[in-house]
Amino acid sequence: MNIQNFINGNFHNPVQDNWIDNYCPANGEIYGQIPNSSKDDVENAYLAAKSAFPSWSQTTLDERSRILIKISELLETNLQRFAEAESKDNGKPISLAKSVDIPRAANNFRFFGNAITQFASESHESVGQDAVNYTLRQPLGVVGCISPWNLPLYLFTWKIAPALAAGNCVVAKPSEVTPMTAYLLGEICNEAGLPKGVLNIVHGLGTSTGQAIIEHPDIKAISFTGGTATGAHIAKVAAPMFKKLSLELGGKNPNIIFSDCDYEVMLETTVRSSFANQGQICLCGSRIFVEQSIYDKFKADFVNKIKDLKVGHPSESSTNIGALVSKPHLEKVMDYINIAKKENGKILCGGNKVTIEGFENGYYLEPTVIEVPNDECRVNQEEIFGPVVTIMPFNREDEVLQMANKVKYGLSATLWTNDLKRTMRMSNQLQAGIVWVNTWMMRDLRTPFGGIKASGVGREGGFEALRFFTEAKNVCIKY
Numbered sequence: 001m002n003i004q005n006f007i008n009g010n011f012h013n014p015v016q017d018n019w020i021d022n023y024c025p026a027n028g029e030i031y032g033q034i035p036n037s038s039k040d041d042v043e044n045a046y047l048a049a050k051s052a053f054p055s056w057s058q059t060t061l062d063e064r065s066r067i068l069i070k071i072s073e074l075l076e077t078n079l080q081r082f083a084e085a086e087s088k089d090n091g092k093p094i095s096l097a098k099s100v101d102i103p104r105a106a107n108n109f110r111f112f113g114n115a116i117t118q119f120a121s122e123s124h125e126s127v128g129q130d131a132v133n134y135t136l137r138q139p140l141g142v143v144g145c146i147s148p149w150n151l152p153l154y155l156f157t158w159k160i161a162p163a164l165a166a167g168n169c170v171v172a173k174p175s176e177v178t179p180m181t182a183y184l185l186g187e188i189c190n191e192a193g194l195p196k197g198v199l200n201i202v203h204g205l206g207t208s209t210g211q212a213i214i215e216h217p218d219i220k221a222i223s224f225t226g227g228t229a230t231g232a233h234i235a236k237v238a239a240p241m242f243k244k245l246s247l248e249l250g251g252k253n254p255n256i257i258f259s260d261c262d263y264e265v266m267l268e269t270t271v272r273s274s275f276a277n278q279g280q281i282c283l284c285g286s287r288i289f290v291e292q293s294i295y296d297k298f299k300a301d302f303v304n305k306i307k308d309l310k311v312g313h314p315s316e317s318s319t320n321i322g323a324l325v326s327k328p329h330l331e332k333v334m335d336y337i338n339i340a341k342k343e344n345g346k347i348l349c350g351g352n353k354v355t356i357e358g359f360e361n362g363y364y365l366e367p368t369v370i371e372v373p374n375d376e377c378r379v380n381q382e383e384i385f386g387p388v389v390t391i392m393p394f395n396r397e398d399e400v401l402q403m404a405n406k407v408k409y410g411l412s413a414t415l416w417t418n419d420l421k422r423t424m425r426m427s428n429q430l431q432a433g434i435v436w437v438n439t440w441m442m443r444d445l446r447t448p449f450g451g452i453k454a455s456g457v458g459r460e461g462g463f464e465a466l467r468f469f470t471e472a473k474n475v476c477i478k479y
């Protein structure tokens with residue numbers, strides 16, 4: 001099935017007739033083509049967005065809200081179709097796409113459709129100076145949204161929904177590795193009555209299509225989620241043009257387990273936080289640190305649980321671990337397993353590719369647990385972004401805190417303890433944008449989401465996102 005760009009409410013082939021193959025990770029076969037859009041396509045998308053902006057930015061909040069909520073409802077009505085498309089394109093289990101990815105994408109539109117009706121600007125009375133200040137929050141104009149392959153529609157809409165809610169028009173690019181649900185979203189937007197040109201979706205490689213978006217002199221802001229190296233490149237290109245930038249980048253998140261935790265909840269959650277979505281979630285706790293007194297017990301119980309996980313075809317309802325997203329990614333993850341062995345890491349379980357009968361060319365890998373000799377080895381420092389976690393013991397709180405913080409990333413951290421004072425001490429000192437205590441990936445969409453250090457700049461979520469997608473203008477009136 002071939003995918004087309006969605007520009008000005010219509011579907012178009014790329015101007016230069018340049019296409020890339022789209023692979024199905026479950027069987028390794030090419031099942032369609034997608035445009036590798038050029039500057040010309042991006043320019044067409046920009047022009048459509050530009051001409052839609054005057055009217056969209058003046059649409060009442062009630063009307064914007066109504067359309068966004070309608071998109072959300074249509075995604076829910078089409079849950080099965082979108083979940084199947086996401087699973088086929090990405091390799092994730094259909095059960096996950098159906099229970100997490102698509103419901104969350106729908107919720108992004110509902111949430112921001114509601115949030116915009118509650119978004120208020122500030123005013124300041126300058127007492128003693130006979131003046132009052134009020135702040136306008138004006139949409140930026142045309143903005144760019146660029147997203148990765150791991151949670152395709154979920155992260156794509158996490159950017160688009162607040163951008164549209166705030167009154168901007170959008171040129172958006174999903175990952176070239178997982179373009180399908182973004183393509184299907186165009187139809188839904190038309191059906192929901194989103195005016196033509198308000199959202200434009202262009203497909204293609206980062207180096208061609210993505211580059212044309214970030215270089216475009218009149219695209220006012222870039223909201224990007226993806227790898228740290230790409231984020232650094234985008235900052236370099238966009239900063240001299242003074243574009244607003246939101247960068248959600250890589251992670252290497254610690255999962256810190258103290259002996260006083262609720263053991264069973266911790267164990268079950270740690271299986272999920274390690275291997276959900278084949279470990280391809282930026283928030284996965286890929287470095288597990290366990291207090292020495294329960295280390296041997298945890299190691300045995302954890303490995304037993306992991307051995308029960310079923311690696312299988314994504315469309316099987318019993319599958320826990322589907323296919324990795326692409327062949328190059330599978331090779332990259334395998335390379336890290338080999339590096340671990342060279343660095344004296346001990347593979348406690350997994351470590352091998354899996355062959356599924358009938359789908360021998362799919363990108364399957366066993367969930368892998370590596371016991372590392374120290375926290376400084378490469379598998380403990382570099383983002384692997386696959387079904388691989390490391391484990392090691394610790395003795396003291398200050399020791400584990402130091403190891404947790406000794407990486408270049410700072411996205412999230414998970415802490416398992418029932419000691420309140422320790423929780424507060426450590427939450428203060430962990431270098432991360434998000435700390436979960438006795439849970440993982442529990443999300444309230446009103447909260448700030450994002451990382452520090454090499455995990456990014458800026459925060460998404462709630463009013464933070466609406467502030468990002470608006471320009472504050474202060475008006476001071478003397479009376």
Ligand code: NAD
Nearest residue numbers: 147148149174175206210211226227230248249250251282
């Ligand atoms: P990536 O950086 O390779 O690609 C992300 C997007 O950027 C894709 O759409 C790609 O086409 C585009 N791109 C690439 N080069 C570009 C360029 N020169 N100009 C403009 N766009 C360009 O990342 P990926 O491999 O798709 O995703 C995996 C990474 O995403 C991991 O590092 C993961 O941690 C990170 N991630 C972060 C978060 C978060 O919220 N912090 C969430 C999910 C994934």
